[in-house]
Amino acid sequence: MSSLFRLDASIRQDGSFTRDIADRLVAAAARPDLSITIRDLGNAPLPSTAWAGAVFGPYTPADQRTPEQVEGLTLAATIADELLASDAYIFAVPLYNYGVSQHFKAWIDLLLTDARFAPGTESPIAGRPARLIVAKGGGYGPQAPRHGWDHATGWYMRMLVDVLKLEVELIECELTLADVTPAMESLRPQAAQNLAAAQARAEEHGRSLSARLTIAAAA
Amino acid sequence: MSSLFRLDASIRQDGSFTRDIADRLVAAAARPDLSITIRDLGNAPLPSTAWAGAVFGPYTPADQRTPEQVEGLTLAATIADELLASDAYIFAVPLYNYGVSQHFKAWIDLLLTDARFAPGTESPIAGRPARLIVAKGGGYGPQAPRHGWDHATGWYMRMLVDVLKLEVELIECELTLADVTPAMESLRPQAAQNLAAAQARAEEHGRSLSARLTIAAAA
Numbered sequence: 001m002s003s004l005f006r007l008d009a010s011i012r013q014d015g016s017f018t019r020d021i022a023d024r025l026v027a028a029a030a031r032p033d034l035s036i037t038i039r040d041l042g043n044a045p046l047p048s049t050a051w052a053g054a055v056f057g058p059y060t061p062a063d064q065r066t067p068e069q070v071e072g073l074t075l076a077a078t079i080a081d082e083l084l085a086s087d088a089y090i091f092a093v094p095l096y097n098y099g100v101s102q103h104f105k106a107w108i109d110l111l112l113t114d115a116r117f118a119p120g121t122e123s124p125i126a127g128r129p130a131r132l133i134v135a136k137g138g139g140y141g142p143q144a145p146r147h148g149w150d151h152a153t154g155w156y157m158r159m160l161v162d163v164l165k166l167e168v169e170l171i172e173c174e175l176t177l178a179d180v181t182p183a184m185e186s187l188r189p190q191a192a193q194n195l196a197a198a199q200a201r202a203e204e205h206g207r208s209l210s211a212r213l214t215i216a217a218a219a
Numbered sequence: 220m221s222s223l224f225r226l227d228a229s230i231r232q233d234g235s236f237t238r239d240i241a242d243r244l245v246a247a248a249a250r251p252d253l254s255i256t257i258r259d260l261g262n263a264p265l266p267s268t269a270w271a272g273a274v275f276g277p278y279t280p281a282d283q284r285t286p287e288q289v290e291g292l293t294l295a296a297t298i299a300d301e302l303l304a305s306d307a308y309i310f311a312v313p314l315y316n317y318g319v320s321q322h323f324k325a326w327i328d329l330l331l332t333d334a335r336f337a338p339g340t341e342s343p344i345a346g347r348p349a350r351l352i353v354a355k356g357g358g359y360g361p362q363a364p365r366h367g368w369d370h371a372t373g374w375y376m377r378m379l380v381d382v383l384k385l386e387v388e389l390i391e392c393e394l395t396l397a398d399v400t401p402a403m404e405s406l407r408p409q410a411a412q413n414l415a416a417a418q419a420r421a422e423e424h425g426r427s428l429s430a431r432l433t434i435a436a437a438a
Contacts, residue, residue, distance in 0.1 A: 045271075048267040096328060109316055
């Protein structure tokens with residue numbers, strides 16, 4: 001039995017590009033012996049008081065902790081347990097306002113308060129495979145007027161690759177707002193191409209992830 | 220009468236470097252005719268459900284909105300009003316886990332849902348003066364092992380300068396964790412220098428901000 005962890009950070013359910021691409025990846029990876037754990041931060045974000053609660057809770061005697069401290073410490077252990085119990089990871093996170101998902105940042109901040117993931121310790125999930133899906137409303141490539149305005153993907157990769165030490169493959173999809181933005185009308189054919197390419201890439205990566213887990217389970 | 224807006228995002232009260240530097244800036248700017256509005260996100264973060272509530276609330280008839288939608292829309296208007304009513308701005312925001320403050324990101328996301336600050340509209344506070352204080356536990360300069368790991372300051376500047384169109388002066392303070400981190404012991408003299416320089420710069424910028432508001436009020 002292998003276990004796949006999926007994190008969603010889109011605040012949309014219907015019409016979310018990251019969710020659609022992640023759905024295809026999961027469908028391509030699916031096997032009878034693969035269980036899936038879902039942490040849906042878009043639908044159920046962590047409380048904004050959890051992080052400080054988990055940071056300061058340990059300095060307070062257990063019977064004097066505030067409700068926020070108790071909740072923060074409990075949630076930190078829960079999300080750390082979820083990662084530790086999984087063999088592979090899918091992170092489906094949009095770029096929002098040229099920056100990171102606030103809910104994914106809150107999740108990382110909280111995770112790193114757990115002693116098992118504390119800065120300075122070796123990542124307990126180092127070397128495990130992960131797929132990062134990033135959807136962006138606009139275009140941020142070298143030719144785009146807003147080249148350099150994607151302040152999210154670099155940090156996502158930093159945390160997953162350099163801090164958590166996962167083996168990450170990145171699946172990006174740009175121009176997702178073209179269909180609903182009149183000023184982006186001329187970009188719609190490119191947007192459709194981008195989406196089809198990201199979906200195909202997700203399906204490939206679902207199959208490669210599944211194959212890798214099969215080999216690991218047989219080893 | 221001029222009005223100064225101060226935003227704090229440090230989750231610490233005692234021992235916070237951004238709060239200390241901002242205190243000095245405010246003290247140097249203080250005048251009898253200057254009122255100060257404080258939005259303390261570190262002490263009282265916005266609820267993590269507010270943003271999605273404010274995004275989706277307008278698509279729901281007013282009498283059918285969820286409590287999160289009502290709260291999100293109310294908070295968005297409140298924080299937009301605070302900015303509009305101010306003549307100058309201080310943002311005191313740490314770098315956390317190589318990235319942005321989750322609470323500051325939540326504040327920006329929510330702010331931009333208010334129609335007056337909506338993407339595509341001209342910023343209603345364009346040209347007003349601001350000071351951005353960023354504290355960082357480590358060092359991120361060209362010689363540092365983690366050069367390039369500051370994924371926060373670039374986004375902070377992007378939002379304040381390019382999106383809100385404020386005239387921003389940046390006050391950075393690096394190595395703030397040196398005093399409490401044994402492995403950083405050799406960096407403590409540099410850390411003390413950095414702090415003294417940031418404090419002095421904050422006092423200068425408090426005076427220049429105060430002078431600018433005086434001239435504007437007299438004009």
